[in-house]
Amino acid sequence: LLFMTLLFFGGVGAVDDYLKVKRGGADSGLSRRMKLLLQGVFASLFAVLVLSEGTSPFPEGIRDQLYLPGLPPTAVPPPELGVLYFGLIIAAFLCISNAINFADGLDGLAIVPSGMCALVCGVFAYFFSHATLASAAQFAHLEGMTEVAVFAAAFLGASVGFLWFNSYPAQVFMGDTGSMAIGGTIAALCIVTKTELLFLIAGGVFVYEFLS
DSSP, rough: OHHHHHHHHHHHHHHHHHHHHHTSTTOOOSOOOHHHHHHHHHHHHHHHHHHHHHTSOEEEEEEOOOOOOTOOOOTTOOOOOOOOOHHHHHHHHHHHHHHHHEEEEETTTTTTHHHHHHHHHHHHHHHOOOOHHHHHHTTTOOTTTHHHHHHHHHHHHHHHHHHHHHHOOOSSOOOHHHHHHHHHHHHHHHHTTTOOOHHHTTTTHHHHHOOO
């Protein structure tokens, strides 16, 4: 799911950047409507995979639950959204991926908060994957989350490597290829680690820019 998201959003961004270079204008790439359409179609597919038996990374009991930041699931049961969770996944992809795309501009502004979001998701994934830690945090124990933690750690490492060349004064710019790939991947990480609402805090820079 995560690697598929990275490739798809990075591919859409790459096509957009290619068209901008070929046509010689910053507004000559894919239209906003086309980008939103492609993102929405992929988000719908992602939601189907997450919510369907056999492809979902979650057991049936917590598949459509919305975890509340800072509240132990056993003390305050997460609400089960049912079909509304499908819409939440689509909204998370559209909002998070475009918020990070908006933030890309100032040197290092997009990559630093993205790395921090990946770190937060990675910590949650590790808690889910570790039986003792999951029990202490009153989370469900999900062995498959080990791979998510590894993916998040690799993402953070790549972010630090890119920051070396992207900090002020930047030598390398990510373009839409990078910002869309990062945005989509962060959205997917938040969904598979049940941290959709926590993104409002961990990704506060992106939320503030998006709202402004």
